[in-house]
Amino acid sequence: MAWIDQALKEGSRLVDEVEIFYAEGVSVSADLKRKNVNIATRSEECGLGIRTIEKGRIGSSSTHDPKQWRKCLNAAIASGRLATPQQWGGLPKQSVSDTDLLCYDPSLTPDPQVAHGLLGQMLEGAARHPAEITSGSATLASATDIIANSSGLRYTSRHTGIYLSLDAIRDQSTGSEFAHSCFMDTDPSAVGERAAFLASHSVGGKDIASGNYDVLLSPIAYAELLGAAFIPALSGRNVHAGRSYLASRLGDEIIDGRISMYDDPLRSKGLVSGLWDAEGMPTKRVEFVRGGILASFAYDLRTAYRYGKESTASAIRNGATGGTAIGHHNFTVEGPRTSVADERVLYIHSLVGAHTANPMNGDFSVEISNAFWMEDGEFQVPVRSAMLTGNVFDMHKEIGGISEEDRQIGSMVLPSIRLISQRIIGK
Amino acid sequence: MSEPSAIRYYDLRHVTGQGTLIDIDNGVVESAGTSFFNRAILRVLGPRGWGILQIDNFSLHSKKKFNSLLLSASRLASITQQDVHLSDATYRALDVPAMQEDPRDVSIEEKTGLLAKIEQAARHPRVVNTRANYIERSEHVTFSDSSGHEFSYEICRSGYNVLAVASRNGTVQMGFERRHSIMGFDLRHRQQDGEKAAQTAVALLDAGHAKGGRMQAVLDPELAGVFAHEAVGHASEGDLVQEGSSILSGKTGEQIGNERLTIIDDPSLPEFGFEPFDAEGVEVRRTEIIRNGVVNAFLHSRETLAAVGNGVAGHARASAAEPPLVRMSNTYIENGDATLDEIMAACDNGILLKGSRGGQVDPGRGIFQFNAEYGYLIENGACTKMVRDVSLAGEILSTLHDILLCGNDRTMHPGYCGKGGQSVPVSDGAPHVLLGNAVVGGSGVD
Numbered sequence: 001m002a003w004i005d006q007a008l009k010e011g012s013r014l015v016d017e018v019e020i021f022y023a024e025g026v027s028v029s030a031d032l033k034r035k036n037v038n039i040a041t042r043s044e045e046c047g048l049g050i051r052t053i054e055k056g057r058i059g060s061s062s063t064h065d066p067k068q069w070r071k072c073l074n075a076a077i078a079s080g081r082l083a084t085p086q087q088w089g090g091l092p093k094q095s096v097s098d099t100d101l102l103c104y105d106p107s108l109t110p111d112p113q114v115a116h117g118l119l120g121q122m123l124e125g126a127a128r129h130p131a132e133i134t135s136g137s138a139t140l141a142s143a144t145d146i147i148a149n150s151s152g153l154r155y156t157s158r159h160t161g162i163y164l165s166l167d168a169i170r171d172q173s174t175g176s177e178f179a180h181s182c183f184m185d186t187d188p189s190a191v192g193e194r195a196a197f198l199a200s201h202s203v204g205g206k207d208i209a210s211g212n213y214d215v216l217l218s219p220i221a222y223a224e225l226l227g228a229a230f231i232p233a234l235s236g237r238n239v240h241a242g243r244s245y246l247a248s249r250l251g252d253e254i255i256d257g258r259i260s261m262y263d264d265p266l267r268s269k270g271l272v273s274g275l276w277d278a279e280g281m282p283t284k285r286v287e288f289v290r291g292g293i294l295a296s297f298a299y300d301l302r303t304a305y306r307y308g309k310e311s312t313a314s315a316i317r318n319g320a321t322g323g324t325a326i327g328h329h330n331f332t333v334e335g336p337r338t339s340v341a342d343e344r345v346l347y348i349h350s351l352v353g354a355h356t357a358n359p360m361n362g363d364f365s366v367e368i369s370n371a372f373w374m375e376d377g378e379f380q381v382p383v384r385s386a387m388l389t390g391n392v393f394d395m396h397k398e399i400g401g402i403s404e405e406d407r408q409i410g411s412m413v414l415p416s417i418r419l420i421s422q423r424i425i426g427k
Numbered sequence: 428m429s430e431p432s433a434i435r436y437y438d439l440r441h442v443t444g445q446g447t448l449i450d451i452d453n454g455v456v457e458s459a460g461t462s463f464f465n466r467a468i469l470r471v472l473g474p475r476g477w478g479i480l481q482i483d484n485f486s487l488h489s490k491k492k493f494n495s496l497l498l499s500a501s502r503l504a505s506i507t508q509q510d511v512h513l514s515d516a517t518y519r520a521l522d523v524p525a526m527q528e529d530p531r532d533v534s535i536e537e538k539t540g541l542l543a544k545i546e547q548a549a550r551h552p553r554v555v556n557t558r559a560n561y562i563e564r565s566e567h568v569t570f571s572d573s574s575g576h577e578f579s580y581e582i583c584r585s586g587y588n589v590l591a592v593a594s595r596n597g598t599v600q601m602g603f604e605r606r607h608s609i610m611g612f613d614l615r616h617r618q619q620d621g622e623k624a625a626q627t628a629v630a631l632l633d634a635g636h637a638k639g640g641r642m643q644a645v646l647d648p649e650l651a652g653v654f655a656h657e658a659v660g661h662a663s664e665g666d667l668v669q670e671g672s673s674i675l676s677g678k679t680g681e682q683i684g685n686e687r688l689t690i691i692d693d694p695s696l697p698e699f700g701f702e703p704f705d706a707e708g709v710e711v712r713r714t715e716i717i718r719n720g721v722v723n724a725f726l727h728s729r730e731t732l733a734a735v736g737n738g739v740a741g742h743a744r745a746s747a748a749e750p751p752l753v754r755m756s757n758t759y760i761e762n763g764d765a766t767l768d769e770i771m772a773a774c775d776n777g778i779l780l781k782g783s784r785g786g787q788v789d790p791g792r793g794i795f796q797f798n799a800e801y802g803y804l805i806e807n808g809a810c811t812k813m814v815r816d817v818s819l820a821g822e823i824l825s826t827l828h829d830i831l832l833c834g835n836d837r838t839m840h841p842g843y844c845g846k847g848g849q850s851v852p853v854s855d856g857a858p859h860v861l862l863g864n865a866v867v868g869g870s871g872v873d
Contacts, residue, residue: 028503030506033509033670034509034670034671036476036507036508036509037476037506037507037508037509038475038476038477038507038508038509039476039477039478039479039507039750040476040477040478040479040503040504040507041478041479041480041481041503041750042479042480042481042499042500042503043480043482043748044480044481044482044483045481045483046483046484047483059458059460060458060460060462061460061461061462061463062462062463063462063463063464063465064463064464064465064466064483064484065463065465065484066484068463071463072462072463075460075461075462075463076460078460078461078535079458079459079460079461080460082449082456082459082460082535082536082539083456083457083458083459084454084455084457086455112503112506113506116506132671134670134671134672134791135670135672167670167672167791169671169672172674172791172792172793173792174672174791174792210639210640241452241453241556241558242453242555242556242592242594243556243558243592243599245599321462321464323458352787352788352789352795352796352820353785353786353787353796353797353818353820355787356784356785356786356787356796356797356798356818358601358784358815358816360592360599360600360601361598361599361600361816363636363815363816364816365798365816365820365868365869366796366818366820366868367787367794367820369789369792369794385794385820385822387639387796387818387866387868389639389868389869425639425640425866425868427641427821427822427866
């Protein structure tokens with residue numbers, strides 16, 4: 001990787017600061033068509049992203065070909081010339097260990113035979129319920145990211161990942177389940193069992209009359225709504241740009257006083273754990289909501305420097321060629337735990353169309369999937385079809401309790417959440 | 428271990444090019460730059476199923492290297508179990524429509540200045556945020572296969588989005604306009620789109636919530652196009668039919684909708700979802716998915732056509748280095764003969780839904796949901812109060828019978844469609860339609 005040093009050296013002669021982000025990795029996957037494997041794939045990925053800063057003007061470019069670093073560097077500098085200059089306090093210096101293995105499992109190797117075996121275990125689990133398998137996938141991945149800058153920072157992180165999913169159907173009832181981990185600790189059989197359970201037990205769903213009901217959102221349904229409309233309002237950029245419902249509510253009680261929300265980048269076995277963010281800032285816990293009170297927003301360097309704030313090390317990257325943005329690592333919802341399904345409640349496993357929620361004000365009206373009446377912790381009668389309508393901010397003031405168990409859904413660690421008297425539109 | 432001799436078929440699709448992004452947020456040029464991409468996919472059909480290599484930064488130096496890639500892919504194929512067969516297909520490359528002005532001939536400085544005018548036009552005393560993005564992607568695609576077909580094309584897609592956010596006493600609303608095309612540079616003299624985004628955002632501050640429930644609904648051409656895409660298009664995709672996860676499986680020849688309803692997918696149309704040939708090199712053609720309310724044909728790749736039948740191949744599409752999936756391209760409801768006045772009069776009392784914030788479908792369950800940008804209550808055939816955050820959901824098979832009237836004013840609208848982790852450019856369109864017995868979602872109460 002001598003080219004990284006060369007690019008930093010050459011870039012430093014042309015602009016104030018240079019940042020290099022390079023990622024390379026290999027993944028294999030095996031995909032099911034019904035019960036048979038019909039595709040096996042190996043993917044070799046690499047990408048280079050360059051940012052330059054010259055007198056507060058930030059430029060960027062990317063390429064899949066690291067040999068083209070000079071062309072990429074020149075494009076980044078050209079891009080910076082058009083950018084509006086802003087307050088800028090410099091790229092970070094090295095401050096933590098130079099290697100991050102928080103999300104790395106050396107026993108996880110991208111082997112197609114292993115992926116094939118994982119599919120077999122999912123199918124074994126699915127056989128416990130009467131449902132047809134429609135599709136499924138097992139992926140094993142290993143990648144290395146390098147971030148280096150002209151302030152002498154050079155960090156390397158290694159990641160591994162396993163991704164499992166299975167889709168099932170019985171009559172007109174569908175069921176899906178998935179598992180993601182950085183370690184070889186998933187239970188493929190449980191993934192298959194759950195997908196087939198949801199499909200087979202949703203058969204014969206009953207209608208529900210329009211009205212207000214207590215609902216229990218699974219971590220999946222909860223993640224869909226939070227990701228679509230709540231979490232964007234915590235981005236410092238959206239706050240200062242006037243695109244956040246929460247912009248003027250810092251210090252206010254915005255949700256139930258029993259609930260806290262924070263980002264936990266150093267979570268053990270977290271899916272998106274890391275010692276530093278996508279700009280090389282050392283990560284730390286970020287308290288967004290403490291006991292119902294809005295405590296802080298998320299900042300990357302660009303937004304923090306511009307508005308006189310501290311970076312919360314919340315920069316993320318969507319791959320080397322995806323550019324930086326404000327995000328989070330392991331967004332966590334915490335509070336006193338209770339048995340949330342003892343009393344009768346409408347359980348909602350997932351949602352159709354959660355991404356259509358209004359990110360400016362939090363309003364949503366979405367179709368529910370794999371919904372059941374639940375009582376004494378047991379699934380009772382399935383509900384065929386209905387819409388859930390409400391507001392993602394208001395619903396956090398109508399919390400009946402959060403479950404004793406958490407589940408990691410992508411970059412969120414969430415309980416099931418019981419909500420009191422939510423509006424259901426029946427058909 | 429499989430040897431290359433066990434290869435029944437292979438194809439190679441290589442995509443190179445560059446993208447330009449400009450982002451102006453509240454008057455600040457956040458970014459204005461160019462990036463480069465180079466990705467390829469090699470698919471090998473072994474004795475049973477597919478072995479696939481996805482390669483970033485691809486280059487082909489020698490026959491020896493290509494043979495080693497074929498061997499690697501055929502080794503992957505050796506773990507597959509499903510007997511995959513490919514239908515015969517016709518091969519032809521359409522010409523990419525000529526652009527009136529090639530965006531690559533316009534300097535990024537000029538593009539930034541023109542985008543800034545659109546962003547500035549969205550400013551208004553009640554508007555607290557204005558944001559505009561310009562997106563340009565120029566792709567050079569080469570395709571070759573083991574049957575000797577070789578095609579290539581170059582296409583440039585470009586366009587912009589403009590957003591206005593209005594705020595008053597804690598109420599926050601947005602207006603959004605977009606324009607994307609394959610027909611060339613289209614940033615000049617478009618300030619009215621910024622003004623319209625601002626007008627919508629400000630007007631929505633005074634809009635109420637719709638009361639959810641069953642009612643008559645008039646869908647504008649943009650939303651009715653999304654309806655065609657979500658409620659019918661996805662369920663007609665041959666891979667879902669093959670898997671058994673489409674409600675339309677086994678329904679060929681059945682009357683599932685009103686006889687006024689005809690739904691088409693046509694990748695050969697010079698709209699945003701245009702493809703000169705599909706991701707398997709196959710000729711692209713118009714497919715009538717629903718003809719006069721009857722299930723007529725599915726969308727297919729060569730594999731799904733061989734497995735399912737009923738339709739034509741040529742509907743396989745792929746992002747760079749991603750495997751071809753059966754996808755929609757330009758999907759629309761065919762014009763009927765009703766005027767908008769006739770549709771409004773027939774609705775009498777109900778709701779007019781305008782614009783789209785997207786949607787989603789569970790094609791196996793036959794359930795869809797999509798969201799309008801806003802709407803108006805219809806009382807005695809006329810629009811009255813504006814409403815916000817209103818959505819529509821339903822069951823595919825029952826809803827299609829409830830399309831009571833189709834207008835004569837079809838327009839197409841560009842967008843992107845996600846499936847299997849891939850996003851491809853599409854367009855959706857329709858005339859105004861009257862939907863009876865619609866399930867409308869909204870949080871308003873009496």
